[in-house]
């Protein structure tokens with residue numbers, strides 16, 4: 001076969017989400033993946049010298065032929081927090097004959113599935129760690145990574161769409177984008193979902209980029225701007241002391257240690273009990289903590305939370321109190337951006353809730369000027385030419401106290417999928433996954449609207465698993481898994497799973513944990529360890545959905561996860577001034593002895 005024919009086939013075939021559609025064509029021509037590699041290697045120099053460039057990612061909209069066959073009606077719902085964007089998009093979803101909701105968090109997908117099922121619209125819940133299928137369901141609520149780009153829907157909703165873009169290196173969404181799959185999953189949903197109506201909800205700052213990206217898709221795009229439904233009042237006086245805390249208050253701080261320290265200080269006053277919400281709490285625990293806070297009859301009337309409340313949870317907050325306006329973002333301790341302050345502050349005062357008017361203030365009076373100026377700033381729009389020096393821009397923005405969101409520097413995340421990397425690897429058969437990723441990312445060609453999402457975490461995992469006798473496919477899977485590489489226990493869990501899998505193709509949970517790992521935590525370090533173990537169990541469940549035969553203990557992992565959450569919640573309950581309550585019963589189909597080998 002000549003290189004021209006090969007090129008034509010590749011251009012139709014290798015692109016990420018076409019893989020399934022053209023799989024049969026490939027297999028009949030070339031056999032399996034190995035066959036593809038053999039074929040490419042045989043063609044060797046002719047492929048290498050041909051004009052086909054595997055690293056050309058300049059036309060990602062062509063990766064989704066099903067969506068491209070359609071002229072989609074796209075509605076951009078944009079506005080501040082609490083303005084009814086998601087509410088209106090969900091109304092459309094609910095009244096459609098089939099549909100899909102894609103959210104950034106499992107909690108949001110849960111909430112939507114619950115809401116639709118309650119409204120007698122059967123809806124499946126699908127996340128990396130859950131498959132809850134409902135009879136006759138034509139609707140799905142999924143985390144954005146699970147967005148289905150191979151089916152056709154009447155209506156689709158992609159929530160918090162701003163997570164798909166980043167303002168180059170100055171992102172106010174760095175937390176989202178630091179997560180390896182987030183950005184490109186949103187871009188994939190935006191370009192790839194085939195639906196008559198596609199509703200995108202998010203920040204107005206995302207509008208120009210999305211309009212620009214959609215210029216080439218031939219879709220109809222309409223923008224609907226929203227205003228906040230309930231007032232938000234910046235207070236002129238700081239809280240000053242925790243003795244001034246009231247029910248309905250939410251104290252925001254940015255470290256786990258500070259969350260527990262503030263909880264203790266408030267509870268020592270013997271007037272209030274605090275729920276806590278922060279990123280590394282198991283999702284189910286977060287939901288229950290939020291529910292306790294929302295429940296008027298519960299004693300937990302105050303919330304101490306990190307910026308994990310900025311997105312997703314529906315909370316009945318009367319007043320947001322920033323304990324600080326600085327946070328460590330993984331690299332440096334910096335002032336919060338305007339967007340971050342607005343997003344978090346906007347959580348106070350929910351429309352039609354017990355506290356329809358929101359208030360916001362700081363613990364320390366010195367922080368009030370920054371809070372007030374940020375809340376008073378419009379969404380920042382800066383004309384910054386990309387050729388300008390980034391360091392200077394950063395200084396300039398800091399000086400002006402501007403958010404770093406600048407149109408010229410906004411880009412949507414994108415990442416090569418396995419099919420592309422496989423093709424690339426065929427031409428470099430001696431490379432491990434790490435080298436393939438590094439070389440691919442280094443050589444990738446992108447159009448101006450896109451950037452390749454940060455794959456540092458993937459590279460860390462690749463470095464570990466490249467040592468093991470695994471196929472590229474397996475390595476890619478482990479590298480894409482939701483492991484927290486900055487958490488030692490989580491990383492060790494992944495390493496053990498991968499080692500065990502490479503040896504026996506069978507990974508039992510009992511072989512992984514040592515006796516006594518799961519105990520009621522007695523200290524904050526023990527609590528942290530339990531949170532990490534929960535992450536490992538979550539990872540096991542995720543792997544069990546991808547390598548079903550090799551990870552057979554999903555049910556055990558799920559019951560251990562439930563016990564982990566219970567022990568954490570037990571700790572949270574005991575941590576207050578309330579008398580310790582007895583440990584709640586273990587769920588019926590989980591057995592405590594199962595925790596120990």
Ligand SMILES: Nc1ncnc2c1ncn2[C@@H]1O[C@H](COP(=O)(O)OP(=O)(O)OP(=O)(O)O)[C@@H](O)[C@H]1O
Nearest residue numbers: 080081082083084085086087088201314350351352
């Ligand atoms: N027309 C409406 N009738 C009744 N309740 C509404 C209406 N619009 C919004 N709400 C309620 O107001 C609250 C905020 O709405 P929603 O979650 O849609 O805001 P949002 O703009 O998506 O906010 P965020 O940016 O924080 O996600 C929700 O509790 C929602 O149920």
Ligand SMILES: [Mg+2]
Nearest residue numbers: 085086159201
């Ligand atoms: Mg919303």
